[in-house]
Amino acid sequence: MEVEHPAAAAESNNGNQSQEQKFSVPVDSENKATEFRLLSISKPHMRAFHLSWISFFSCFVSSFAAPPLLPIIRDNLNLTATDIGNAGVASVSGAVFARVAMGTACDLVGPRLASASLILLTAPAVYFTSVINSATSYLLVRFFTGFSLATFVSTQFWMSSMFSPPVVGRANGFSGGWGNLGGGATQLIMPLVFSLIRDIGAAQFTAWRIAFFVPAFFQMLTAFSILIFGQDMPDGNFQRLKKAGEKPKDEFSKVLFHGVSNYRGWILALTYGYCFGVELTIDNIIAEYFYDRFNLKLHTAGIIAASFGLANLFSRPGGGIVSDAVSKRFGMRGRLWALWLCQTFAGVLCIILGLVGSLSVSVVVMIIFSVFVQAACGMTFGIVPFVSRRSLGVISGMTGGGGNVGAVVTQLIFFKGSRFSKERGITLMGVMIIICTLPICLIYFPQWGGMFFGPSSEKVTEEDYYLGEWNSKEQEKGSHHASLKFADNSVSERGRRLNASTRPADESTPTHV
Amino acid sequence: MASHKVVVASFLLCCLAQTCYGGVLFSSLERTIDVTASPNEGQVLSVGVNKISVTWALNKTLPSGIDSTYNTIKVKLCYAPVSQRDRPWRKTEDNLSRDKTCQHNIASKPYDASNKTSQSFEWIIGLDVPTATYFVRAYAFDQNDMEVAYGQTTNEKKSTDLFEINGVTGKHTSLDISSVCFSAFSVVSLFVFFYIEKRKGKAASSVEQKVIT
Numbered sequence: 001m002e003v004e005h006p007a008a009a010a011e012s013n014n015g016n017q018s019q020e021q022k023f024s025v026p027v028d029s030e031n032k033a034t035e036f037r038l039l040s041i042s043k044p045h046m047r048a049f050h051l052s053w054i055s056f057f058s059c060f061v062s063s064f065a066a067p068p069l070l071p072i073i074r075d076n077l078n079l080t081a082t083d084i085g086n087a088g089v090a091s092v093s094g095a096v097f098a099r100v101a102m103g104t105a106c107d108l109v110g111p112r113l114a115s116a117s118l119i120l121l122t123a124p125a126v127y128f129t130s131v132i133n134s135a136t137s138y139l140l141v142r143f144f145t146g147f148s149l150a151t152f153v154s155t156q157f158w159m160s161s162m163f164s165p166p167v168v169g170r171a172n173g174f175s176g177g178w179g180n181l182g183g184g185a186t187q188l189i190m191p192l193v194f195s196l197i198r199d200i201g202a203a204q205f206t207a208w209r210i211a212f213f214v215p216a217f218f219q220m221l222t223a224f225s226i227l228i229f230g231q232d233m234p235d236g237n238f239q240r241l242k243k244a245g246e247k248p249k250d251e252f253s254k255v256l257f258h259g260v261s262n263y264r265g266w267i268l269a270l271t272y273g274y275c276f277g278v279e280l281t282i283d284n285i286i287a288e289y290f291y292d293r294f295n296l297k298l299h300t301a302g303i304i305a306a307s308f309g310l311a312n313l314f315s316r317p318g319g320g321i322v323s324d325a326v327s328k329r330f331g332m333r334g335r336l337w338a339l340w341l342c343q344t345f346a347g348v349l350c351i352i353l354g355l356v357g358s359l360s361v362s363v364v365v366m367i368i369f370s371v372f373v374q375a376a377c378g379m380t381f382g383i384v385p386f387v388s389r390r391s392l393g394v395i396s397g398m399t400g401g402g403g404n405v406g407a408v409v410t411q412l413i414f415f416k417g418s419r420f421s422k423e424r425g426i427t428l429m430g431v432m433i434i435i436c437t438l439p440i441c442l443i444y445f446p447q448w449g450g451m452f453f454g455p456s457s458e459k460v461t462e463e464d465y466y467l468g469e470w471n472s473k474e475q476e477k478g479s480h481h482a483s484l485k486f487a488d489n490s491v492s493e494r495g496r497r498l499n500a501s502t503r504p505a506d507e508s509t510p511t512h513v
Numbered sequence: 514m515a516s517h518k519v520v521v522a523s524f525l526l527c528c529l530a531q532t533c534y535g536g537v538l539f540s541s542l543e544r545t546i547d548v549t550a551s552p553n554e555g556q557v558l559s560v561g562v563n564k565i566s567v568t569w570a571l572n573k574t575l576p577s578g579i580d581s582t583y584n585t586i587k588v589k590l591c592y593a594p595v596s597q598r599d600r601p602w603r604k605t606e607d608n609l610s611r612d613k614t615c616q617h618n619i620a621s622k623p624y625d626a627s628n629k630t631s632q633s634f635e636w637i638i639g640l641d642v643p644t645a646t647y648f649v650r651a652y653a654f655d656q657n658d659m660e661v662a663y664g665q666t667t668n669e670k671k672s673t674d675l676f677e678i679n680g681v682t683g684k685h686t687s688l689d690i691s692s693v694c695f696s697a698f699s700v701v702s703l704f705v706f707f708y709i710e711k712r713k714g715k716a717a718s719s720v721e722q723k724v725i726t
Binding site: 071074075076078080081082113116117120121123124127128130131133203204205206207208209210213216217220223224227292295 | 601640644645682707
């Protein structure tokens, strides 16, 4: 429910001052948590964390619920390999634009309403999977269900709104990683649910249809939980904050402009396409790869496929934690180097995966590859919150959408038709990962530096960078205050070595207000 | 260098061992069994309703003794090439342990070489058989459960005497109705939540208004 009593808030102030709020975790000047306590469900920070990762998990389960049941579905619907391939591409392409749209929606109405709306509006697509009867309808339900993967953006946005810069990497990493887990968990859950229903007595071509009600219902429940228990920001929900004047309404066109015109957003979109996009591609092809190349049973191939996705439990959060740790010592430059190294190494492992011919070595390489590629995803979102404050949603959406574009492009180039064998496709994909990770070298923050250059000699501060998104008229109105607070808090991205020497004497480290 | 050679050699050995262990090659089998099935060419059958009658016997023109190793006859329903196209999970491979042409079992009967009369079986088409085009094939297995001969209702190219089977859709009216109801509930509840939020927002701002005035 809403924070504190709206009536009490009204009584104690005239609606313009934010009231004193007690949080059970330490917070910074924006009331964002400075600690990440995984096992707590305290309101509002950790509660937001658990609501967001569980709902994102359910969307992943729904989006990839069909692949493990394909041996049954393809016979029921008389699908061809082309139909299946096209539906696989469709399932990840819907989210390309949905993610960008979601980013903007978060900036405008807040992550709580944006994500719950998307989840409730895509649940019908999952329910309707039970009634499909042709290749076309199969493609359509997978396409529309895939839209729900845009909840990734609201998850990252929500975490970036609730958690302070020193811990935002791990918050994003855990929520993103535990959500992505759904892609692996579904490979185990759906066959289990299917066999349970079939053993109760349903015919197999009916049992898989009934099975789809499970992810659909779960998805619906998570949306209700978000609406009932969730809250957009530490101080309250967007609507109430807007009415109280604490969260000024922003203009859609300005928000979009500042997001789209920031080149760093585009570079991160490309590089995310070659860690997360690769992860999605592997989710779609790896079971078949092991089944065909090593002649495994479909059941065994499915378990191996699941383990790729299940590594997300620790690998993506691990990436976030490493990003935060590196940033403490080396600041943003450390985050950039960590990402480049991790993702390039993932590319090398991908090349090796395609070349290896023995089953056990292949599985080992795949698992190590999964750890590095997923850690790179976590590290990317250790950087995204700092690219823009005003257009955080748009940048998150662009990056997230870029991930799906990478999946679509990679599947179309290397895994459609029979131009390349799957193993050759995997090796070539590894080469493409390495090439498309190079642009990280081009990312430069004037206040912190880039991979090869230090901060600008003109002594640009965090305030200069973030307030650059607001013109003087807007600043007169006071619309930029949130960005100001964020700028103060992001000083941690200078790293430890430079902190003491470069910070002017009158600036004090903000503790919680 | 030596270790590299050992790795390559053992890898090759494993591959070869796989094929040796793997299975009988279809091209090595002789077509010695005459198989006939009741469906006519191009006939369309329905699962659960129609029956397929299969009759099989050793080809009379063959020299005697050729069936001395035959222990069991297994009759299977097999996919015709048109239903295998663009479907690698139904692919025909020469190595029978990897062959996926015949995935549905019709009958399995012991074979008595001394009894030369033909055997037959009537099979109600199982509910799990999917919609596709089929033919019928019988394999003769020896005591070690290895294929030693075969027979089929169609020709070498698998282009004649093919018949179609229509599988169940698996759909049910109750499922259709449930889907519609749950979907509607999902969308409607979203709008109900919006409405409640708006009302609460109005109530909060009206209280604040009262306090200010």
